[in-house]
Amino acid sequence: MPVVGMxxxxxxxxxxxxxxxxxxxxxxxxxxxxxxxxxQVCADVRLGSHTSLEDLMSFAEGCDVVTWDHEHVPGELxxxxxxxxxxxxxxxxxxxxxxxxxxxxxxxxxxxxxxxxYAAVHSTDDVTAFGEKHGWPVVLKATRGGYDGKGVWVxxxxxxxxxxxxxxxxxxxxxxVAFRRELAALVARSPHGQGAxxxxxxxxQEDGICVEVVAPAEGLDPETAAFxxxxxxxxxxxxxxxxxxxxxxxxxxxxxxxxxxxxxxHNSGHWTTDGARTTQFEQHLRAVLDLxxxxxxxxxxxxxxxxxxxxxxxDIFERYEHxxxxxxxxxxxxxxxxxxxxxxxxxxxxxxDDLPRLRARAEHAALYLRDPGLxxxxxxx
Amino acid sequence: MPVVGMxxxxxxxxxxxxxxxxxxxxxxxxxxxxxxxxxQVCADVRLGSHTSLEDLMSFAEGCDVVTWDHEHVPGELxxxxxxxxxxxxxxxxxxxxxxxxxxxxxxxxxxxxxxxxYAAVHSTDDVTAFGEKHGWPVVLKATRGGYDGKGVWVxxxxxxxxxxxxxxxxxxxxxxVAFRRELAALVARSPHGQGAxxxxxxxxQEDGICVEVVAPAEGLDPETAAFxxxxxxxxxxxxxxxxxxxxxxxxxxxxxxxxxxxxxxHNSGHWTTDGARTTQFEQHLRAVLDLxxxxxxxxxxxxxxxxxxxxxxxDIFERYEHxxxxxxxxxxxxxxxxxxxxxxxxxxxxxxDDLPRLRARAEHAALYLRDPGLxxxxxxx
Numbered sequence: 001m002p003v004v005g006m007x008x009x010x011x012x013x014x015x016x017x018x019x020x021x022x023x024x025x026x027x028x029x030x031x032x033x034x035x036x037x038x039x040q041v042c043a044d045v046r047l048g049s050h051t052s053l054e055d056l057m058s059f060a061e062g063c064d065v066v067t068w069d070h071e072h073v074p075g076e077l078x079x080x081x082x083x084x085x086x087x088x089x090x091x092x093x094x095x096x097x098x099x100x101x102x103x104x105x106x107x108x109x110x111x112x113x114x115x116x117x118y119a120a121v122h123s124t125d126d127v128t129a130f131g132e133k134h135g136w137p138v139v140l141k142a143t144r145g146g147y148d149g150k151g152v153w154v155x156x157x158x159x160x161x162x163x164x165x166x167x168x169x170x171x172x173x174x175x176x177v178a179f180r181r182e183l184a185a186l187v188a189r190s191p192h193g194q195g196a197x198x199x200x201x202x203x204x205q206e207d208g209i210c211v212e213v214v215a216p217a218e219g220l221d222p223e224t225a226a227f228x229x230x231x232x233x234x235x236x237x238x239x240x241x242x243x244x245x246x247x248x249x250x251x252x253x254x255x256x257x258x259x260x261x262x263x264x265x266h267n268s269g270h271w272t273t274d275g276a277r278t279t280q281f282e283q284h285l286r287a288v289l290d291l292x293x294x295x296x297x298x299x300x301x302x303x304x305x306x307x308x309x310x311x312x313x314x315d316i317f318e319r320y321e322h323x324x325x326x327x328x329x330x331x332x333x334x335x336x337x338x339x340x341x342x343x344x345x346x347x348x349x350x351x352x353d354d355l356p357r358l359r360a361r362a363e364h365a366a367l368y369l370r371d372p373g374l375x376x377x378x379x380x381x
Numbered sequence: 382m383p384v385v386g387m388x389x390x391x392x393x394x395x396x397x398x399x400x401x402x403x404x405x406x407x408x409x410x411x412x413x414x415x416x417x418x419x420x421q422v423c424a425d426v427r428l429g430s431h432t433s434l435e436d437l438m439s440f441a442e443g444c445d446v447v448t449w450d451h452e453h454v455p456g457e458l459x460x461x462x463x464x465x466x467x468x469x470x471x472x473x474x475x476x477x478x479x480x481x482x483x484x485x486x487x488x489x490x491x492x493x494x495x496x497x498x499y500a501a502v503h504s505t506d507d508v509t510a511f512g513e514k515h516g517w518p519v520v521l522k523a524t525r526g527g528y529d530g531k532g533v534w535v536x537x538x539x540x541x542x543x544x545x546x547x548x549x550x551x552x553x554x555x556x557x558v559a560f561r562r563e564l565a566a567l568v569a570r571s572p573h574g575q576g577a578x579x580x581x582x583x584x585x586q587e588d589g590i591c592v593e594v595v596a597p598a599e600g601l602d603p604e605t606a607a608f609x610x611x612x613x614x615x616x617x618x619x620x621x622x623x624x625x626x627x628x629x630x631x632x633x634x635x636x637x638x639x640x641x642x643x644x645x646x647h648n649s650g651h652w653t654t655d656g657a658r659t660t661q662f663e664q665h666l667r668a669v670l671d672l673x674x675x676x677x678x679x680x681x682x683x684x685x686x687x688x689x690x691x692x693x694x695x696d697i698f699e700r701y702e703h704x705x706x707x708x709x710x711x712x713x714x715x716x717x718x719x720x721x722x723x724x725x726x727x728x729x730x731x732x733x734d735d736l737p738r739l740r741a742r743a744e745h746a747a748l749y750l751r752d753p754g755l756x757x758x759x760x761x762x
Contacts, residue, residue, distance in 0.1 A: 001698070001715070001717070015402070017422070018399045018402050018403070021395060021396070021398060021399050021422045022654075022712070022714045022715065023713065024701075024727065034424075039424065040407065041423070041424055042422070043415075043420065043422055043424060043426065277712075278709075286705070291705055292705040292706035292709060293709065294705070294710070295709040295710035299732075300680070317382070320405075321672060321673060324667070324672055324673040325673035328673060328674065328675050328676040329675070331403070331658075332403065332405075333403045334382070334403065334404060334405025335405070336382070346405065351680075
């Protein structure tokens with residue numbers, strides 16, 4: 001059976017191990033520390049840095065395919081691996097579009113995919129010109145390295161823009177989209193060209209961090225859902241993505257607009273571990289190995305995923321026991337991470353027919369695990 | 382988060398690792414070889430023998446609880462671990478009833494559980510006397526160490542019995558039960574006394590090996606199903622089982638009769654990995670850790686589990702790809718084992734509403750993976 005190497009030891013690699021166990025595939029991870037999330041649960045852990053070509057080359061030896069837990073491996077190192085004959089999925093050429101937001105915008109616009117207005121900006125004057133043309137506030141994004149709301153600034157004036165410009169980060173400006181809600185379209189594409197699309201989901205963000213996913217997105221117009229799935233499959237095909245592609249979308253009055261891309265298992269797909277026939281982690285392994293893709297149907301009418309964020313008290317065991325007793329049908333996924341305020345430490349999934357009840361259950365667990373006092377704020381905490 | 386030590390590196394420990402990853406529990410396994418099924422997929426693997434007290438003691442150090450992948454750890458070693466303060470779940474006193482069939486029969490009969498007629502036998506004359514009282518053929522069982530049909534002989538005469546007696550194995554005789562079909566009742570019990578019962582399933586055996594499980598058992602009288610669940614919960618309580626208890630049953634014209642007990646995840650519960658809200662592996666971890674037990678409801682009207690047995694050709698990769706393409710909604714579970722004829726190398730689960738179609742799908746996968754020529758035998762292979 002094949003060996004898949006995953007660069008990065010985070011929770012995505014950790015959950016990929018669950019899928020690898022079922023498929024009989026050997027998963028090797030490159031971690032920076034033996035206590036990283038995935039390193040705790042894999043037999044084949046190599047310690048090293050994802051920014052060292054030497055470590056990457058040594059890691060790749062004996063792997064049938066190498067894939068990624070995150071987007072932070074420099075493109076030139078992936079190119080060097082490919083030049084040395086290492087099978088990288090996705091490859092450097094595709095992954096660049098998940099690493100550089102300006103490259104992504106230019107390519108997607110050329111393909112005719114719906115995008116907000118954007119421009120590279122190098123000065124406060126550039127931002128002002130953009131704001132005068134497309135309206136204020138303007139969204140400034142670091143072209144590289146942002147995640148979970150980091151690397152994004154919403155500026156209302158030239159003075160505010162000047163502060164961000166002063167940081168020296170390479171930036172682009174984007175129109176602030178007037179969206180109703182955020183959606184995500186998750187698809188897989190295999191090297192020989194098979195594609196598979198999951199139901200389009202709604203993602204709920206707070207302070208730039210995803211806190212809840214509803215699968216499928218409630219009340220989504222079937223034509224818009226089909227358009228979003230085809231859009232994601234088309235982007236995967238045009239960019240030559242192998243593995244998963246998550247397309248984060250804004251839903252507007254006129255349809256959908258692409259926000260961001262990720263080429264790996266994605267937070268918006270965590271509902272699949274209990275809510276879909278094939279988990280996104282299994283699908284990613286199948287895709288990068290060019291194995292036939294799995295069925296993307298949901299197992300229930302609705303699945304709600306709630307992210308678990310750490311609170312002030314790091315000793316969560318009693319709260320963990322409490323939520324298990326409180327809701328025996330809820331599925332808990334812990335990442336083996338130390339608890340810090342606001343850190344993603346796990347997620348829960350609940351599936352069934354009654355969506356408001358499912359949302360309440362997921363929210364209860366997320367709040368209770370953070371701080372029991374948050375559960376009934378009106379009644380005094 | 383707690384550390385669970387599982388003695389034995391087989392597929393049950395392997396699949397327990399999937400559940401441990403989600404729960405955030407650390408799983409340590411004691412394996413005889415780094416290539417054993419579970420040793421391939423765990424970060425914390427200790428090599429040693431389950432019959433060495435020294436190895437067991439060293440393994441147990443740092444574990445919050447020790448549990449078992451199989452019944453082959455000698456009872457006196459488990460007693461020694463317990464005497465040294467190691468938390469063993471299930472403990473030696475309970476586990477004895479899954480290790481010694483004669484002890485089990487005596488205890489269950491004393492509890493009033495429905496059992497076939499039985500007797501210890503030491504000679505051909507003992508078997509003959511048993512056969513004259515309860516009818517021929519007589520089932521002879523090794524009181525210890527049998528599995529998958531091994532250690533069981535159906536003898537039709539004193540002469541046949543004499544051959545088995547001559548082997549010197551400690552034996553018991555049992556009445557050959559005229560059963561309609563075989564069932565299994567899987568329950569969990571936690572140290573503080575919480576119990577949970579899965580739906581009663583039908584198990585289909587060929588040559589003493591389980592080949593298929595239908596969950597729930599088709600057309601089972603609800604009173605009989607409830608009786609079987611209560612029987613299993615009662616046995617777990619009376620025997621002080623902590624963790625899972627699988628009660629294999631014969632369904633007869635008059636109800637059910639207990640066949641065997643197992644105190645661990647069990648082949649009859651493999652359907653739960655895709656077909657139930659809580660997998661048996663997660664439930665076992667929750668139970669041995671005295672965590673609240675999970676919901677045992679099924680996710681679909683029916684789930685069919687088909688065991689994958691090895692065929693003559695050990696190179697299964699092309700067949701593996703074929704069955705994935707043929708049936709994208711089927712869930713495959715491979716154990717990382719080398720392929721040998723008749724060896725259990727994995728299982729598949731299919732869930733849905735159309736039971737005959739589900740059985741056909743599971744059978745197709747099992748036959749195709751063994752030998753594509755078996756799939757359409759009438760059309761010539």
